[in-house]
Amino acid sequence: MAVTMNDVARAAGVSLKTVSNVLNNYEFIRPATRQKVLDAIAELGYEANLTARSLRSGKSRMLGLVVSDLSVPYYAELASRLMTVAAARDYRVLVEQSAATRANELTALQGSLSQLTDGLLFTPLVLDADAMAAARRGTKPLVMLGEHIDDPRFDQVTMKNVGAAKAMTAHLLAGGRRRIAVIGASPGDRAGSPGLRLAGYRAALAAAGVDFDPALIVPAEWRRDGGASAVARLLEGGQPFDAVFGLNDALALGAMHELVLRGIRVPEDAAVAGFDDIDEARFSSPSLTTVAPGMNEIAERCVQLLIDRIEGSEKAASGVHVEAEFELRIRGSAPAARVSQLPQTGTSPTPTPTPAAEGKVDP
Amino acid sequence: MAVTMNDVARAAGVSLKTVSNVLNNYEFIRPATRQKVLDAIAELGYEANLTARSLRSGKSRMLGLVVSDLSVPYYAELASRLMTVAAARDYRVLVEQSAATRANELTALQGSLSQLTDGLLFTPLVLDADAMAAARRGTKPLVMLGEHIDDPRFDQVTMKNVGAAKAMTAHLLAGGRRRIAVIGASPGDRAGSPGLRLAGYRAALAAAGVDFDPALIVPAEWRRDGGASAVARLLEGGQPFDAVFGLNDALALGAMHELVLRGIRVPEDAAVAGFDDIDEARFSSPSLTTVAPGMNEIAERCVQLLIDRIEGSEKAASGVHVEAEFELRIRGSAPAARVSQLPQTGTSPTPTPTPAAEGKVDP
DNA sequence: CCTGCATTCTGCAACGATGTAGCTGAGAGA
DNA sequence: TCTCTCAGCTACATCGTTGCAGAATGCAGG
Structure with missing residues (x-):
């Protein structure tokens, strides 16, 4: 019922194979012949059958x-x-x-x-x-x-998992953070995204001369709820921290949600950083600082x-x-310079001016 | 190179078609024959070629x-x-x-x-x-x-666009909201998601005896940035409002982000509702009240x-x-009862107790 | 004038399955 | 005993394309 190459061949007055050759841009075809075939194709509205082509050629x-x-x-x-x-x-x-x-x-x-x-x-x-x-x-x-x-x-x-995690950690350190919790890894992870990103984190700490504290490394499923419950456990464990590095954005957003829910201000009380730069990271409140991979x-x-x-x-x-x-995407949840712990100013709807401070630390 | 039905047929000592019949669960095959074929299939590791099947049968x-x-x-x-x-x-x-x-x-x-x-x-x-x-x-x-x-x-x-939008609007009205902005539609929309949802909105207003104000209907691209800029325009236009109904969650989340950015408290100053119940609606801050469609x-x-x-x-x-x-998913951005307009409590990072106040205002 | 080569085109045989028709033998019915 | 039916199988054509081999033509070189 559908138009086949045979119909085209008949209409153009050439062989089946010539039609095939035209379609496959075979080199040696006279322009006139090619045109006849193309005209016939247009007239009949022929379209190649991909299934047959795939069967014959082995490519899909x-x-x-x-x-x-x-x-x-x-x-x-x-x-x-x-x-x-x-x-x-x-x-x-x-x-x-x-x-x-x-x-x-x-x-x-x-x-x-x-x-x-x-x-x-x-x-x-x-x-x-x-x-x-x-x-x-x-x-x-x-x-x-x-x-x-x-x-x-x-x-x-x-x-670049290691490099990116290291750069993000360095950014948090440059912002004055010293107790940076990592969500989504176990202290012993060595491989896979968690292991590599954790390695970057440790490298940055080492470069800055900050001690590694395994108590700040919190395992979690890489989902929003994982991030939220990790923060809950962290708080209940009583470990002080001034930043949270979610090993992906979902974790970070879940973590931020839980922090805000518990009255902890982001970024004043704790900075939050993520990894992936998914679209919604730009639109969270505050917007999420993250790694665009x-x-x-x-x-x-x-x-x-x-x-x-x-x-x-x-x-x-x-x-x-x-x-x-x-690339690092520096946004509200972990700005370049640490926002001083202002008493809350109240309800002013004016945008807070971005501090221009450049605390470039680094290897 | 791959094993074909022919190989299986030879191995099982039957015809090609019999193998096909076994694979297609043809009724009249002796159990013994069927078994021979199945054994041969297992032994040779035969797998049907879907492309060939598709070409011959016309189904993919x-x-x-x-x-x-x-x-x-x-x-x-x-x-x-x-x-x-x-x-x-x-x-x-x-x-x-x-x-x-x-x-x-x-x-x-x-x-x-x-x-x-x-x-x-x-x-x-x-x-x-x-x-x-x-x-x-x-x-x-x-x-x-x-x-x-x-x-x-x-x-x-x-x-159920109309019904769902009506129910959500009724929910906002029940929470005491009277000036509910709608983001993502033009006042004249009649068809498509915007038109239908707007119709539901108007129906709920009418049922509650609240006047329809076209100035509260703000067109926007159905993306987060569309929601954000719509809110910006709304505020700059000076129209007072006490709720925002984003016609999808992206709009609502973008809107909420912009509101918070400008110091407008959600839900105290303005409730926010969305439509779609995408996963992240649960994890925004505050979590988003929305329609699960x-x-x-x-x-x-x-x-x-x-x-x-x-x-x-x-x-x-x-x-x-x-x-x-x-189903309506009632969450923090537009709770059942209107939260009273508390003065802000200050800087305590301890979790704020959820106000149990039930200020049921309402029709 | 013949050979050799590039160019242009054709025909046939696949690719690996399924549909249709038809063959065979066993048991039922007359 | 002789049909007749039908379960159980086989053979062949076919789906629409492309690969391969080769035929026909024209033109350059010897």
Whole structure:
């Protein structure tokens, strides 16, 4: 019922294969012939059948994206940009949610997703490098996102976790904070986002000559409620602190919510910093100081890398590792200079002037 | 290179078609034969080639989802649930972003997306019903999401916009508010989400005998910054108000952010209400009173409806219209009773006890 | 004039599944 | 005993495209 290449061929008075050649930009076709075919295509409203093309050629021009949960703002924004970048290269993105379970990550890797796509962008959360290597079937390209796995066998696009966490911690120190709680890690974490960011934190403390206090490191699920309950535990534990570094924005926002709820002023009593620069960080009250991990760059680089692998233009034998540049977004929850502990001034609706002080500390 | 049905057939000593029959649960196969085939499948690790199946059968077991921008939290959460619901019926979801442009909506409707999928879940934002009807090619099922279009020709799953906005407005009125600004609509809006929600607002005012003041209706882009700048304009316009009803949560959160920034206390000086109940509404400061529009129900019903259309089990000739039930989520930004206008208590970082005062003002 | 090569186009055979038709043998009914 | 039916299977064509091999043409070089 749909118009096929055969119909076009008949209408243009050429062979089926010539139509195919026109569509695939085959070099040696006389302009006149090409035009006849294009006219026939336009007249009949022909559109290539992607399924047949995919069956025959073995390529689908689709990329698979595996994340734990698309409703997590970071992943939603990432997916959105990946789609845009991929579309510019004439690829689509097919998303699959793993819910961060081992079984789902395995099926995403081995199951029909990889069959339907030409390559995978994978955010591993439970599988480790060996499990991934073992589970990987066939030879379709695979690019890892995030920092759960760091292994030379895999291509990988990630953010500068250590450097960014160090810079943010240095910023808090420069603001006069000395007891900076970290939410979302355990003191012993060494790997993955928590471990790397914690390492950055410790590096900054060391550089500033401030002692590391494990009591300030509070584990939590990386969600808003995790941030809120971590702050609750911190307060109930009686540990004094003058800043909270949430290892992602959700944690930081949850933490800030809980602080405000308990009457602790942000940033006067405690500064709050996050990581990710999700859209809502700009619109919280106060707006959240955070790390912009270069999501645009991440999206561009990983799609680029994956497509280059697919099309064979990236030839590096072992894993290519890309780290995107980050930027600090200094906003109200942890401004550059510590706001002096003013008695509250009351209800003035005038904007507080931003202190221009530049406390550049640093290595 | 991959294992095909032919390999399985050879291994099991049956014909190609018998393997196909086993896979498709054809009724008349001797248990012994079936078992032989299943054994061969297991032994060879055969997996059906979905592309070939799709080419031959004309079905892909994929649903297309068209939204303007996946990074909008409402769409992200919706997409996430749709995928989960679809997966339970053994369907996948392929997402496409329209950026709310006419051209993109048209290509989403006519282009390769509909070719790759068995049916479309479509959130129209710029196309109207006639344009949709005209643009629609072929006969693949199409279910509309949202309220931009309301037309008996189309299947449609939506929320109770009028009822929910009316209930929320009634809640604000019950809290003693009388000058309720609405952000995200023009006074003349009649259709689409803005028009419907505005209608609910007006209905509630009328029911309470409160006059409608067009000066309180402020148009804005449905984003956080739109909410923030709308509040700014409202304040600069000098219109007094004691509540803000953002027609979605992003607007409300942006508005709340701007209010707090300008020293206006929420909810003491102005209550704030939203619409959508996105996850972050619970975690703002104060947490946001909003309408939960029944997203779970929407996700379930629309996937159900679309798949039923695809599989032929829904036979209604004209459009099926479904409205999901809503619930009000009463939270800090607009509590049930109006908090009395306390003088500020000062600098204590200890948690402020929640005032138990019940100043039930009201109609 | 023939050969060789680039150019332009065609035909056939796949890709890996499913639909349709038809064959076979066993048991039921006359 | 001879149909007739139908469970259980097989064979072949087909979905719409692309890869491969090769045919036909024109033109340069010997």
